Amino acid sequence: MSGSGTGRGIVGRRVVQAVLDEMLVMVPMLLLAIAVIWLFHPRGVALLGFLKVVVYTMLALDFVGLWFVNTWWPYRHGGQTPAMRWLRLRVVTVDGRHPPLSVFLVRELMMMVDGFAWGLVGIVVMLVTRRRQRFGDVVARTVVERVPKSAGQAAFPGPDGDLGAVARPELALGRTDVRLDGGQ
Template identity: 45%
Template sequence: MPSVETYDRTRVVGRRCVQWLLDRLLVAVPALALLIGSVIAISGNRSLVFVPATLFLVTLLVGNLVVDVWVPNHTCGRTPAMRLLGLRIITEWGGAPTLGTYAIRWLLQTVDGFAFGFAGLLVMLLSPRHQRVGDLVARTLVVRVTADAP
């Protein structure tokens, strides 16, 4: 059973939902702009019909990888939206996660995203420390940043 302090610091499910949405928008808006621009650029050229969709999907994949793995690894466990909302990722024992840990969390978003994200939300609501599947496997917590944390 988690300590009361840990439980209180991890009771951020609502913030995590907003954070997830903001981080996805940060990636989706430029990807959508690239999709629209590439459709306009190749209009009339049937041999390049799959280029816009491919660019869009690659941009989404790389963008999410950067936002969810690279950025937190270089900014003390915080995505851009986590910084805005006062959240950060730590290990279960309070340390900084490794790049591999962030990658595990990112890969398991496919499980958490099942049923339009309902699976991850349900697991967060039911787990004692409000962890989604990716957090449980990677042994990480998303906590509210306190005044003494960087």
């Protein structure tokens, strides 16, 4: 473990991160459900059946969306969900390496335990474990750590998929033979 911040303060960040990631998935699903109900709702008795189909479809899409945000996205983006990136957190193995996809899958499956009673089980487990791990972290042998703030780290990746669009800015800015007025 790289040891960069696993104190009690990280528990609050993790709670906020979980809420933000859930909202990132749930708000678009809710807006889509409202649009579908408004545009395609049937009249009369069939409305209740239609609403059940919309709710079950929305829950299934929410499940897929949460799997994507909590499993696939951090696997492909350095152990960070979008909210983890905003809050400067990341998932690493207990020895400090980037976890494989199977580890993220185990963590997500264990959310059935951690998410019980609106996440209270996960919060309690984080507060009593030495490394502030939820049950899914203990089983998967991972920790969530703070990422040190870097002056060069952008909030979002640049257009080239990296954190910076220009590899060596001194080459772009240090040329004396290039002028804005087109003269030499």
